[in-house]
Amino acid sequence: MRCIQCGKEVNKPKTVLCSDCTKDKYTCLKGYEEHTLLICPDCGKYKYKKKWNNKSKNAIEESVLHHCSFLVKPLNYNLKINLGIKQGKKQKGEAILKVKSKIENQIVDEEFVLPLKITYAQCDSCAITKTDYFEGILQLRANRDLDKAQDFVLKEVSYRHDVAITKTEKVKNGFDYYFTKQRYIPVIMKKLQERFGASGETHAQLFSRKDGKDIYRVNAIVRLPDFSVGDIVKCNNKILKVVKIGKHATGCDLKTGKSLSFNMKDAEMLDFKVYNVEISKHYPQLEVLHPETYQSVAVANNYVEISKQKKKIKVALIDCKIWALE
Ligand SMILES: [Zn+2]
Numbered sequence: 001m002r003c004i005q006c007g008k009e010v011n012k013p014k015t016v017l018c019s020d021c022t023k024d025k026y027t028c029l030k031g032y033e034e035h036t037l038l039i040c041p042d043c044g045k046y047k048y049k050k051k052w053n054n055k056s057k058n059a060i061e062e063s064v065l066h067h068c069s070f071l072v073k074p075l076n077y078n079l080k081i082n083l084g085i086k087q088g089k090k091q092k093g094e095a096i097l098k099v100k101s102k103i104e105n106q107i108v109d110e111e112f113v114l115p116l117k118i119t120y121a122q123c124d125s126c127a128i129t130k131t132d133y134f135e136g137i138l139q140l141r142a143n144r145d146l147d148k149a150q151d152f153v154l155k156e157v158s159y160r161h162d163v164a165i166t167k168t169e170k171v172k173n174g175f176d177y178y179f180t181k182q183r184y185i186p187v188i189m190k191k192l193q194e195r196f197g198a199s200g201e202t203h204a205q206l207f208s209r210k211d212g213k214d215i216y217r218v219n220a221i222v223r224l225p226d227f228s229v230g231d232i233v234k235c236n237n238k239i240l241k242v243v244k245i246g247k248h249a250t251g252c253d254l255k256t257g258k259s260l261s262f263n264m265k266d267a268e269m270l271d272f273k274v275y276n277v278e279i280s281k282h283y284p285q286l287e288v289l290h291p292e293t294y295q296s297v298a299v300a301n302n303y304v305e306i307s308k309q310k311k312k313i314k315v316a317l318i319d320c321k322i323w324a325l326e
């Protein structure tokens with residue numbers, strides 16, 4: 001049939017307008033809200049709609065699309081950003097948006113040129129990091145996993161737009177972090193407890209008086225445990241292989257093979273040697289050649305069953321007893 005508007009041939013059934021005429025009548029884009037995108041020149045965080053977001057190479061595209069309101073969801077789109085020369089803290093440009101959409105059975109291609117405005121301004125955390133302001137100090141101490149804990153703290157803080165570390169001091173076995181917000185210190189302590197099984201305590205310290213009010217600073221010390229998952233610890237006279245650490249720690253009792261929960265504060269790391277020894281008997285219970293006396297001895301965890309084909313096994317010598325570790 002022919003287009004009712006211009007008379008051009010239309011090859012699609014149930015269609016009264018050709019694609020050119022459809023384009024005049026229909027559009028997928030209802031409106032575009034002009035706005036200013038803020039970008040922090042120091043860290044790359046960007047802000048529109050009152051919220052700072054972490055650095056992204058798609059920040060401009062994201063804010064353009066956020067301010068478009070579509071009548072019909074486009075089938076696909078292509079967005080090209082052309083920025084002009086930066087003038088002081090401001091930069092202008094345009095976004096060329098090409099969209100393909102389906103409107104009343106017609107495929108419609110459209111192109112829009114949308115104005116762009118960018119202002120470069122420091123984000124809240126960069127602005128405060130430039131000062132030496134702090135409300136509290138977190139002292140992180142660890143004999144192991146210090147690097148992991150350090151990465152964890154920095155990452156957690158980077159997710160927050162209301163907290164910053166204005167100074168970090170490396171000390172023996174740890175770091176001292178100067179935080180801009182004292183209310184954040186119990187929050188990060190709890191996270192360190194959940195993630196690493198750390199324990200800690202806080203003290204408020206009278207710092208000064210201002211306008212007749214006492215100003216306190218919070219000092220907190222957090223210690224990471226000396227052991228981790230897979231380590232063998234002694235806890236309430238039991239020997240445990242650590243299965244999970246954190247607020248609720250669990251371990252496998254080497255004597256019974258059963259798992260139980262334990263308090264990390266009561267556990268101490270065991271120092272022992274691991275040997276790869278020969279199996280001398282599989283039945284009625286597992287025996288191995290003692291790594292020091294070379295006598296055949298039963299393992300202390302006698303519930304352990306090992307495949308008949310196996311000739312050697314890893315054992316630990318703890319308190320004069322041989323413990324199978326497999
Ligand atoms: Zn037409």
Ligand SMILES: [Zn+2]
Nearest residue numbers: 040043123126
């Ligand atoms: Zn910033």
